[in-house]
Amino acid sequence: MTRLDLHADPVDIACALVDIPSVSGDEAVIAGAVESALGREAHLEVERVGNTVLAMTNLGRPERVVLAGHLDTVPVNENLPLRREGDVLHGLGTVDMKGGDAVFLHLAGTVTEPAHDLTFVFYDCEEVEAARNGLGRIERERPDWLRGDLAIVGEPSNAVIEAGCQGTMRIELRCTGKRAHTARAWMGVNAIHGLAEPLRRLAEYRARDVEIDGLTYREGLQAVRIGGGVAGNVVPDEAVLTVNFRFAPDRTPERAERHLREVFDGFDLSVVDCAAGALPGLSAPAAAGLIEAAGGKAAPKLGWTDVARFAALGMPAVNFGPGDPTLAHTREEHVSATEIRQVAQVLHHFLGK
Template sequence: MTPLDLSTDAVTLTRQLVDIESVSRNEQAIADAVETALTPLAHLVVTRRGNTVVARTDLGRSERVVIAGHLDTVPLNDNLPSRLEGDLLHGLGTCDMKGGDAVILRLAATVPEPVRDVTFILYEGEEIEAEFNGLKHLAESDPDLMTADFAILMEPSNASVEAGCQGTLRVEVRTTGERAHSARSWRGVNAIHGAAEVLARLNAYEARRPVIDGLEYHEGLNAVRIGGGVAGNVIPDECVVEVNFRFAPDRSEAEAEQFVREFFEGYDVRLTDSAPGALPGLDRPAAKAFVEAVGGGVNPKFGWTDVARFTGLGIPAVNYGPGDPTLAHKQEEHVPVEHIERCEARLRAWLEGR
């Protein structure tokens, strides 16, 4: 494997990262490359846990900031290797989020004496179940490595600040019936037909849109999968509708779960996954200072990101990274070169106190 060149520009470095395939659970090669590139830098203390790499300055500054990005991607979709077409860099992970990772590595390599101490974290397992998440593991094994006054997660945000994030939970809504031969269907009860009311309720759902710290969030309750049936000649006795609720950060996980259970009153509802949202926290001094430094407005984050992990630790955090988040996970995923360059320039100026 060609070593990462941290002396090159961030766009070229993004291509190098993208061309190291790192689908979730296959991050060892990219973590090896990152660790190998960072370890020789004398101003950094490098620690590795699994396929998560942490690099820290230790200058005794009065403030410490975490700048973090995940190394894994969703599965390939005929979108490797990377290719540069005009002002757009195409390829798996360009937007989500190796453009941000390249900025992190460039800053780690080329800002040896920042005005605030920095912890750079490049971690594994963000795109899959929480049990594999590198930040989760790090918070459990080495919480001191995540200690900071402020955190920046370089998720794609159109090179603007996106504050907070929505919470997410998934439930299975189950209908039951009675099996029978389809030739004598009246002797059974069709569980799939019974799911019609579940879908009708979802279709009639009206989204709540609360305003928090001046930002309007937009909740969403949707069926994302449905399954049922035994055989082509059998009336099914069970149907399961999987529902995803994206809830605003002014709801706790318990409140979100209660809302969903009340919404599907009368049905068997089983919680299968849940993660809390994160309040914007724009009233915190560190967050205010960062927003002023990078300029531009602030938008709400509609998806779930690991900013929630930092806010759960009492660390205010924002999303700030190159790329359009609506392109994440798409076959045509790409990132504007200008976004990568802008994020690097503004973060560099902020870290250097300019």
């Protein structure tokens, strides 16, 4: 088993983590290495639940900060083992999100007298269906471990604090018609043609820009799939249009659905997937302290991440990690060693002061 030294340069920890393959569902080895390393730190209480590893301090501080990062990666795509070129680390997981995990592990080993009590959550199965997500399992089985005043998720954010996140909803619009031979098309009703009106409404839709806590969240409503057709000579009697709505965190899922039913009034609409967004909560004392430590700047998260799980538990949550999120899940994943150290320095200042 790889021995992780939590007192080493976080860049070296990142290198060691990347070279432990941990595709979703196969995290036992990396979870064992993380558990062993955390267990050597006398100031931490450590527990393992499946392939999720938990650690915390219990120093009686007035506030608690939760730091969470997933250990799994998407499947290998000719990007292991790690390759290091000067300041840049290339390889699977360097961005999503073993660079962030390395920072958190380094903090777990080196911040022994924190200003806030700390909880570390290193969880499995983030890259697959939500039902397998280790963070969700901890919420169900060990809810006390997820209580705090601020959550920091180490997803890649270009070393910029990204507060809150958008909600997401996927709907299906279904049109029905009547089959007929295309040679006698007037005898049928073309269901695909029936989608012309909702597509027109989509093309004319003007999405909102919403300012919350000084951050601007941009909404988006997009067709993502069309399905229909029977054969090359048959007028189709059914067609389905799938639409994705990325909504600002001032909308609840209920309000988002109500809005879509207004936009597509008159059509058969069903919700097939939904996840609430997360308000930034930057006015909370712990969040404000983190923003100050990072130079007073924050950005909105345009996308959905596990910060929403923490927001649902009643705490402000931010994404803060090294790496360009647009490189996640690509063969070209790479991260700057300088950025890993930068995130570690900011968090060390915030947590240790």
